[in-house]
Amino acid sequence: MFSQPSQFGYDKATVIFSPDGRIIQVEYAREAVKMGSTAVGLKTETCVILAGQKRSFELIESADKVFKIDDHIASTFSGYSADGRALLQRARIEAQIERITYGEVIDPEVLSEKIGDYLQSFTQYGGVRPFGIAVLFGSVYEKETSLYFIDPGGAIFSCLATAIGANEGAAKEVLKKGYKKSLAKKAAMKLAIDALKSSLEEDQNSITVEMAIVETKDGKVQILSQKDIDEILKA
Amino acid sequence: MQPMNNIESQLTKGTTTVAVKCKDCAILVADMRASMGTLVASDHAKKVHQLNDFSAITIAGLVSDAQYIIDIMQAQIRLFELDRKRRPKISMIANLVKNMLYGQYRAYFPYYVQLIVGGYDQNGPHIFSFDMAGSLSEDDWFATGSGSPVAFGVLEAMYEKDMSEKEGLRLALQALKAAIKRDTATGDGIRAVVIDKKGFRELTKEQIIEAGGAL
Numbered sequence: 007m008f009s010q011p012s013q014f015g016y017d018k019a020t021v022i023f024s025p026d027g028r029i030i031q032v033e034y035a036r037e038a039v040k041m042g043s044t045a046v047g048l049k050t051e052t053c054v055i056l057a058g059q060k061r062s063f064e065l066i067e068s069a070d071k072v073f074k075i076d077d078h079i080a081s082t083f084s085g086y087s088a089d090g091r092a093l094l095q096r097a098r099i100e101a102q103i104e105r106i107t108y109g110e111v112i113d114p115e116v117l118s119e120k121i122g123d124y125l126q127s128f129t130q131y132g133g134v135r136p137f138g139i140a141v142l143f144g145s146v147y148e149k150e151t152s153l154y155f156i157d158p159g160g161a162i163f164s165c166l167a168t169a170i171g172a173n174e175g176a177a178k179e180v181l182k183k184g185y186k187k188s189l190a191k192k193a194a195m196k197l198a199i200d201a202l203k204s205s206l207e208e209d210q211n212s213i214t215v216e217m218a219i220v221e222t223k224d225g226k227v228q229i230l231s232q233k234d235i236d237e238i239l240k241a
Numbered sequence: 242m243q244p245m246n247n248i249e250s251q252l253t254k255g256t257t258t259v260a261v262k263c264k265d266c267a268i269l270v271a272d273m274r275a276s277m278g279t280l281v282a283s284d285h286a287k288k289v290h291q292l293n294d295f296s297a298i299t300i301a302g303l304v305s306d307a308q309y310i311i312d313i314m315q316a317q318i319r320l321f322e323l324d325r326k327r328r329p330k331i332s333m334i335a336n337l338v339k340n341m342l343y344g345q346y347r348a349y350f351p352y353y354v355q356l357i358v359g360g361y362d363q364n365g366p367h368i369f370s371f372d373m374a375g376s377l378s379e380d381d382w383f384a385t386g387s388g389s390p391v392a393f394g395v396l397e398a399m400y401e402k403d404m405s406e407k408e409g410l411r412l413a414l415q416a417l418k419a420a421i422k423r424d425t426a427t428g429d430g431i432r433a434v435v436i437d438k439k440g441f442r443e444l445t446k447e448q449i450i451e452a453g454g455a456l
Contacts, residue, residue: 106340107336107337107340108329108332108333108336108337109332109333109335109336110330110332110333110336113325115325116324116325119324
């Protein structure tokens with residue numbers, strides 16, 4: 007009910023700075039991200055991979071974890087899934103607006119900026135709360151791979167590899183150790199899965215991974231189920 | 242004087258503009274006469290306008306509409322270049338123009354213009370033409386304005402693919418000169434622009450005469 011004594015009500019609205027210059031609602035939003043299921047992303051010279059755990063609870067069937075935004079852009083998020091779905095819908099619309107405006111597919115950097123701008127507006131206007139999610143966009147655009155991370159405050163980072171969500175630190179450690187820009191597709195897939203598993207507390211052999219991959223050879227998003235992943239890794 | 246209810250013919254300027262795609266450049270030429278019905282309203286009208294370092298637009302029709310479209314396009318392109326640290330492809334510029342024309346057409350007040358956008362990008366030279374309802378087509382050559390049927394005849398007969406700049410310029414000027422001769426609303430002088438891998442370049446009077454543009 008009550009804010010921590012140190013906040014003195016500065017966490018009540020996003021339009022208010024705390025005396026030490028923080029927007030505390032945004033920091034709370036980052037906490038919401040940390041409660042979300044983990045997702046990892048990495049880009050190599052030839053492909054971008056986004057991976058997450060497809061979680062199911064008892065009688066509830068699992069929801070999707072990775073998404074296609076346009077032919078060439080995939081996305082995943084950690085945090086409140088309703089917020090995430092709303093934001094991804096907006097990303098899809100922005101991608102189509104670009105096609106209508108310029109007759110071209112959207113540059114993933116431009117899409118990230120548009121989504122970043124949108125998230126930023128929820129840190130500056132009254133009567134709203136920030137999105138409780140962090141987002142990854144993975145893409146191949148003009149034969150180049152790209153990976154963008156956007157935090158709930160709207161900050162955008164271009165990454166080689168990163169993880170978001172619960173226990174993201176452990177996943178990042180695995181990525182740091184295993185990452186090379188020259189990784190082949192299979193090795194990159196394995197690294198993404200290893201990173202993902204390292205962040206999970208449950209039995210690592212029983213989890214279901216969902217993955218999006220975009221390769222430079224065709225620039226098209228593929229969504230892979232656990233079965234698809236197993237087949238590729240076995241081959 | 243023409244009757245007041247015929248305001249369109251009072252405001253709409255007779256013109257001929259010609260665009261030709263060559264192997265390594267896009268060429269845009271236009272006359273300099275602005276007519277109001279039978280009156281010559283200006284003998285130094287500017288009908289080829291630069292959009293950015295690598296693109297230009299020719300205008301025919303209602304001058305105020307055309308100038309407004311140019312202003313908006315220049316601003317849009319500048320914003321694009323600042324936001325994205327790159328130049329738009331010519332097809333992207335053409336798409337913006339198309340959307341502007343179509344939106345206004347569907348609002349029952351179409352911009353009364355015929356436009357050609359030409360330029361050079363990573364895919365080479367390009368020519369795009371529009372009608373005032375917002376249709377868009379990529380062409381090897383095109384002409385607009387009251388003298389365009391005359392210019393079409395010349396271009397249709399003489400255009401060849403992959404012409405050099407010199408050949409293309411000669412053809413564009415020949416088509417324009419035919420229109421100047423046979424269309425009363427076209428005349429008074431020639432403005433010519435070449436856009437190649439080095440960018441936008443407007444030719445001097447002397448260069449135009451040397452290229453075959455002596456009237």
